[in-house]
Amino acid sequence: MVRTKEQYIKDLGRMKSNLYYDGKEIDRLDELQMPCLNTIGTTFDVFDDPEFKDLIQVKSHLTGEIINRFTHIHHNTDDLHKKQDMTRKFCQRVGRCIQRCMGCDAANAIYNVSYEADKINKGETNYHENFKKWLLRFQQKDLVAAGAQTDVKGDRSKRPADQADPDMYVHVVERKKDGIIVAGCKLHISEASVSDELLVIPTRALRPEDKDYAVAFAVPGDYEGVTQVVTIHNLREREHFPRGFVPGFTDSYLIFDDVFVPWERVFLCGEHQHGGTLALLFGLFHRHSYSGCKPAVGDIITGTAALAAEYNNIARASHVRKKLAELILVTELGYAAGYTASDLGKPEVFVPGVGFVPYGPGSFIPNSIYCNVGRCLTGENVFREAEIITDISGGIPATFPHEKDFVNPKYKDKLYKYITRNPKIAPENAAQLWRYIGDMLCSATGGIHLIGGYHGGGSPVMEEIAISSQYDIEARKNMVKAIAGIDDKLNKKRLDIK
Ligand SMILES: Cc1cc2nc3c(=O)[nH]c(=O)nc-3n(C[C@H](O)[C@H](O)[C@H](O)COP(=O)(O)OP(=O)(O)OC[C@H]3O[C@@H](n4cnc5c(N)ncnc54)[C@H](O)[C@@H]3O)c2cc1C
Numbered sequence: 118m119v120r121t122k123e124q125y126i127k128d129l130g131r132m133k134s135n136l137y138y139d140g141k142e143i144d145r146l147d148e149l150q151m152p153c154l155n156t157i158g159t160t161f162d163v164f165d166d167p168e169f170k171d172l173i174q175v176k177s178h179l180t181g182e183i184i185n186r187f188t189h190i191h192h193n194t195d196d197l198h199k200k201q202d203m204t205r206k207f208c209q210r211v212g213r214c215i216q217r218c219m220g221c222d223a224a225n226a227i228y229n230v231s232y233e234a235d236k237i238n239k240g241e242t243n244y245h246e247n248f249k250k251w252l253l254r255f256q257q258k259d260l261v262a263a264g265a266q267t268d269v270k271g272d273r274s275k276r277p278a279d280q281a282d283p284d285m286y287v288h289v290v291e292r293k294k295d296g297i298i299v300a301g302c303k304l305h306i307s308e309a310s311v312s313d314e315l316l317v318i319p320t321r322a323l324r325p326e327d328k329d330y331a332v333a334f335a336v337p338g339d340y341e342g343v344t345q346v347v348t349i350h351n352l353r354e355r356e357h358f359p360r361g362f363v364p365g366f367t368d369s370y371l372i373f374d375d376v377f378v379p380w381e382r383v384f385l386c387g388e389h390q391h392g393g394t395l396a397l398l399f400g401l402f403h404r405h406s407y408s409g410c411k412p413a414v415g416d417i418i419t420g421t422a423a424l425a426a427e428y429n430n431i432a433r434a435s436h437v438r439k440k441l442a443e444l445i446l447v448t449e450l451g452y453a454a455g456y457t458a459s460d461l462g463k464p465e466v467f468v469p470g471v472g473f474v475p476y477g478p479g480s481f482i483p484n485s486i487y488c489n490v491g492r493c494l495t496g497e498n499v500f501r502e503a504e505i506i507t508d509i510s511g512g513i514p515a516t517f518p519h520e521k522d523f524v525n526p527k528y529k530d531k532l533y534k535y536i537t538r539n540p541k542i543a544p545e546n547a548a549q550l551w552r553y554i555g556d557m558l559c560s561a562t563g564g565i566h567l568i569g570g571y572h573g574g575g576s577p578v579m580e581e582i583a584i585s586s587q588y589d590i591e592a593r594k595n596m597v598k599a600i601a602g603i604d605d606k607l608n609k610k611r612l613d614i615k
Contacts, residue, residue, distance in 0.1 A: 119185055120259040122158035129154070129311060132339040136310050136369075138347045145310065145339075149349045152365020153311050157261060159210060160187055160217050172203035177256050178480075179249065187217045188256045190228050191481040197405065197459035204409025205416075205452070211364050212417055213566065214410055216308045220262025222402035223316040224252060227333055229477030230395040231384045238388070245478070248384045251335050255314065263309035263338070265371055266399055268320045269302050277323065277330040287317060287373060288329040289386060296379040297386055299332060302372045307573075309369035310347045312338045317371075319385075322393035331392025333385035334378045342376035345369040350562040357520045358549060366562070397583070398466070398482070403574045404492035405483040408455020411495035414570065415448025418502045421554060425510045428547045430539035440505045447498045454491025458483040467587050485587055493580035499570035503558055514554040523548060 120128070129145040136143050143149065163169040164185065177184045178192055191197050200221075207215035231244035255262065268277075271285030280286070287301030299317075309315055318333045336343060350366040385391055423441060426432040461484035466476040476482065513536070523529050533544040536551070557563050571577070598605065 118257060118259060119164055119183070120161055122154075122161040125158065125161050125259075125261070126154055128313065132313075132337070135339050135343055136345045136347050138349060143347070149351060150311060150365070150367065152351050152363050153216070153308065153349070153367050154365075156211050156213075156364045156366070157216050157308065157311060159207060160185065160215060161259070163210075169203070169206065172199050172206060175199070179253050179256065182257070184256045185259050187221045187261075188224070188252075188259060189221070190225055190252070191462070192479070193481055194460055194462050197462045197481055197483050198456070201405065201409040201452075201455045201459055204406055205413045208410045208413030209416055211362055213364050213414065214307075214366065214569070216366065217261060218406040218410070219264030219307060219403065220255075220260075220312065220314070220316055222406055223262065223264035223266070223318055223399050224255065225402045225480065225482075226395055226398040227316065227318065227384050228252065228480055229482065230333070230391050230398060232478045233394070233476060234385055234388045234391040237391070242386075243380075244384045244386075247381050251382060251384075258313075260313040261308070261311065262314040262316045262335070263306050263312040263369075264399060264403070265303040265306045265309065265315050265317045266320050266396065267303060267305050269304050270320070276327060277321075278326040283329075286320065286327075286330045287332065289332050290329075290375060292386070293377075296377055297332070297334075297383055299334070299373050299376050299378060302370055304370045306369045306371050307569075308367055309338060309371055310345055310349075310367045314338060315340075315343070315371065318399055319392040319396045321396050323389040323396075325389055327392070328387045328389045331385055331387055331389045331395075332383070333392075333395055334383045336376065336378060336382065340376065342374045344372040344374065346372065350565050352556050352560060352562055355520060355552075357524050358552065360549075360553065360556070366565070394466075400575050400579065400583075401483065401485055401488050404488040404580065405455060405458055407492040407495065407574045408451055408458060408488065411492070411570070412448045412452040412455075415444060415451065415495070415502070418506065419444040419448060421550075421557065422506050422509050424550055425506060425554065428539050428542050428550055429509070429511065431509070437509060440509065444502060444505060447495060447502075451491045451495035454487045454494070455483075458485075458487035458491065460484075461487065469586050486584060489580040489583045489587075492574055493577050493584065496571055496574070496580070497577050499567050503567060506554060506558060510551070510554055514551050514557075515559050517548075517551045517555050520552075 132145055134142055134144055164173060173186050174183050175186045175189045186203055204218060227248050231248045235242050235245045268286040271280045277286040284301045287299055289297050290300050291298040314335050315338055316335050319331055323331050347367050347369045426437045431437055462481040464477055464479045465473040466482060467485050468474050518532060523532055536547055537544045
């Protein structure tokens with residue numbers, strides 16, 4: 118069954134309260150969460166919309182039923198292309214992050230890793246079947262899941278088992294006959310406060326002594342022992358001049374206070390190598406999602422910069438054209454990288470020093486190099502994009518008078534007169550654009566998006582590590598040696614003499 122937005126909201130309304138915001142307990146349907154619910158709600162609203170239908174509707178490989186692609190496991194390159202295009206289209210619609218990809222990315226990663234872990238454990242574990250049962254319900258009930266990867270991490274110079282406090286990474290406290298007890302805290306977890314389920318996975322590569330940190334599981338968002346401390350990023354409310362779409366976002370600290378997880382909801386427990394792979398694979402799927410959302414944000418930024426230039430009547434200036442070209446270049450290169458990652462997708466992962474090896478039960482994994490170069494390029498450009506809009510707009514969004522000034526009969530006409538720049542543009546529309554850019558750059562929400570755009574999906578340094586460790590630099594060195602006429606035998610001779 119696919120849900121409507123109303124059913125999704127109703128289901129959240131039935132959950133127990135474990136959300137805290139600004140010192141107070143709040144309900145899932147608190148007014149403050151509504152803009153966020155409306156944003157994710159779009160993914161339910163357009164299920165039959167001819168513009169979205171072909172991208173969002175997909176056949177489940179488990180049941181053959183038509184499900185929402187946000188709950189799907191990719192099974193061919195077309196799935197990967199459609200995931201990328203669907204993400205771009207949704208983000209264009211809401212003007213920012215669509216917020217439903219984390220659960221899908223975590224599900225795809227766990228689907229593969231749980232299979233490999235069972236294989237190595239020679240049938241002693243049941244992680245993959247456990248996960249498939251969870252996935253079936255996820256698909257059939259059309260659920261929203263948060264992807265909870267990032268641990269608080271305490272002292273960055275120490276690995277999980279070396280931390281003074283073991284709770285700095287979510288870990289297994291006790292293994293019991295019927296399940297495990299986990300403790301710790303995941304932070305920055307987007308949309309956990311509006312998710313039906315929380316998919317919890319490790320954050321980083323793990324050593325044998327970190328085995329208790331190699332844990333993956335799912336619990337409902339309101340589960341016993343889980344406390345969510347939520348930050349809610351809403352725009353300043355408008356009374357007189359509403360926006361066309363009002364997005365909202367939330368992020369949670371998820372505190373796990375000795376939480377019991379039954380075995381059927383555990384997908385990894387103690388296999389340190391697989392814990393590291395799961396962390397990397399989630400990062401990979403999530404960076405592939407970024408190849409849809411970042412180009413959409415690029416589309417919005419480009420449109421905003423072009424409108425600001427038009428409304429300032431400087432659209433023909435050569436520096437404006439150059440800056441628009443720069444925005445388009447990053448946007449489309451980010452998309453092209455994702456497109457290539459989709460096209461080269463296969464049921465394989467790249468192992469440094471070995472190359473591509475078959476991985477998982479046959480579902481498709483996007484190409485790692487292209488996911489990482491695309492996300493790194495677009496992630497590093499978020500502040501440059503903000504700089505370009507700041508440059509083209511001038512100072513007006515920063516000091517733009519508040520709404521009520523534009524309805525005060527004493528001086529509103531004067532204000533409209535003094536904000537007129539392009540005679541072809543109605544000052545009322547110009548005012549809407551400057552308010553919109555103010556939301557984008559001069560609000561608390563705008564700042565959060567910049568940090569999220571930079572670090573979300575992994576900081577650029579993480580992508581740089583993935584790129585440089587997986588790229589075949591030796592092959593490039595060999596190309597140059599051949600062209601330059603370098604003979605490695607001479608080096609060898611020199612070493613032999615020493
Ligand atoms: C708005 C927003 C939404 C997010 N949503 C989600 C989500 O839904 N789910 C999720 O799991 N995560 C989410 N994240 C988390 C995101 O993936 C992390 O912020 C990112 O991986 C960086 O981790 P960090 O914040 O702990 O920074 P850190 O890793 O602490 O990075 C800070 C600096 O320290 C450096 N550093 C860290 N460790 C070392 C080391 N050992 N040696 C040398 N240098 C080091 C880093 O390179 C960086 O320069 C979100 C983040 C934001 C901002």
